[in-house]
Amino acid sequence: MNLFRRAKALLSTDEPSPATIAIVQPPTIAKPQTPDAAPRHLLVPAETAGDAESEALKHRAANALVGKHLKRPDPAPVEPMPVDPTPVTLAPEPEPEWRPVALPANRGKFFQSPTPVGKGFILEREEAKAVLNDWSIPYSDVVRPYLTSEDLADDPRQQSGRWIIDFGQRELDEAGRYPRALEIVQDRVKPERDTNADETFRTRWWLFGRPRLPMRAALEPLKRYAVLGSLGKRMIVAWAHPWIVASNSTMIFAGDDDYSMGILLSGAYDTWARAGTLEGDLRNTPTAALATFPWPDPVDASHRAAVAAACVALYRRRSELCREREVGLSRLYGPGWPEANPDLAKLHRRLDEAVADAYGWDPSIAADPAGILERLLQLNRDVAEGRRPYKPFPAAG
Template sequence: MARSEKVDYREVVRPYLVGEDVAEHPAQQPRRWIIDFGQRPLEATLRYPAAIKIVRERVKPVRETNKDRFRRENWWSFGRPYTAIRAALAGLPRYIAAGRVGKRLLLTWCEPWTCPSDLVYVFAFDDDYSMGVLSSSTHSAWAWSQSSTLKGDLRYTPTSAFLPFPWPYPVTDEQRERVAEASRRMISRRQEICAEQQFGLTRLYNLVDEGAYADLRKLHRELDEAVAACYGWPKSIAQDKHEIARRLFALNAEIAAGQRAYDPFAGRDGRSVAQQLGLPVD
């Protein structure tokens, strides 16, 4: 590297998001940093001398004793490069992240250069409509019915909860915008509360469960009703988790049997849709 060449460490040093940040930080922001060389070969890491020095001193000695050959030989790289999810996120101005385990599925927006930990699920969407659907009681009811639990907490399972989740289809532009607007308003209000009170989403929603912040509860109800309308359902079932789950099971069966047209991600690359969580595609 030429002496005059300036090193931009932001290319390999990234904010590192863990589930605790999503649940406890007032702005759902990372409080840690991680060195991520991506898929760069070792010689390319020499461009960042301070970073590779840290990895060589702190990571290499541990990796040299690892039983996994890839981890031993590629000691400067992540043990699991997650190439599929990197490809799915490429070019997005933001993405959705959620902690794997919790009393409820908490979702937040992340900046594109934030590196999620293996305890954070990533949804490769950048639009408010998708955030609204995933934040709704409809998706929550499905997630609880399809995922496992850990000490009573939801343990979101992507292969059973995300991939087979029957999204609304077809959806009009008006319906889509109504969900998007409800999502924006809900997230804006909860960000405002968390910033004012300096607590995270777990504390916030525990208080909501106790009866606090009726305005936020109302915004969630409006979002739930907007999503229900996309399915053609009445407002009366928008927060009835048992009825929602029953209807989603029936809808999923119709889609699987080819009895209903279904293309909720029209216009997107089919592989990237199936890999929203970095899952393999046959």
């Protein structure tokens, strides 16, 4: 009997056809609830399943009754319902959420740091000192400080704790001019590289696996460059000398001006780097935050000068506090921030307002992360879709 009721309910369903110009919506008439409603998997609207599939579902339900030698029920008479002549206006479809894309003008400024592919390249401080003390050979050409994310976060001066042997792109005979360094690499790196599936890693065992040649070319003319921690709770950015090799746990910005450092230290970039990550952590990568971040453009000289001056003041005070307290940046900006360092917090606000001004925003936006993100997303879209010019990095020269 229950099956009979289900088939009757299904057969009596009459789906209206969608209107082509305006929809005339009849008033809803409440129907009494029955304990034997049709199963949910049979109640597939025609506009979802398609008219043919809807009809097939109806026939399958009715034919189930015929298999039990029951007579197919006649459809119940449907009383005409009054029609409301007022057309219903459909709301426009919501615009899909914009997903940031990489901006071509950002290329050539942001890089993943080199990847050695072999722990044997890395030297502890005393071992590096012993090699460098051989003044008969300029070992400092290939034995260089090695800066990691941990150094950036925990060292009071954001200095490296270890060293690394980096032959750059020197061929084996040229690397042989630094015999003590080459001997270390041959003893420690070559055995591991000999079993590597990558032929280049095997045959060129004395060189970094991924030396990042475009990055090296971009850094060559600079007096310093910016190093960013790639992941974590805090925005960690610091200057590094070109002699220093940044580890592959960091990202690199190939620029040496205070205006650019000010943008990277600002709340605007911090907000962008955290957007879309779990628990609001950072995600500094060339293909994510760094590649997609829309810098202020155009920016006049007065705005650049204001951001640069605010950056210099903040960076100087930050360094002083780290040295005075013998703490790294992770502890300086750890529990108690910003109440424990009101003067530093004031300098951050000054920088954020200068950056907002460079974008052409009201300074109050500097304290509104949601407002910042909304504007940056729109700016990324405008640039990507060609609605505005974008050349934030003037050519050197």
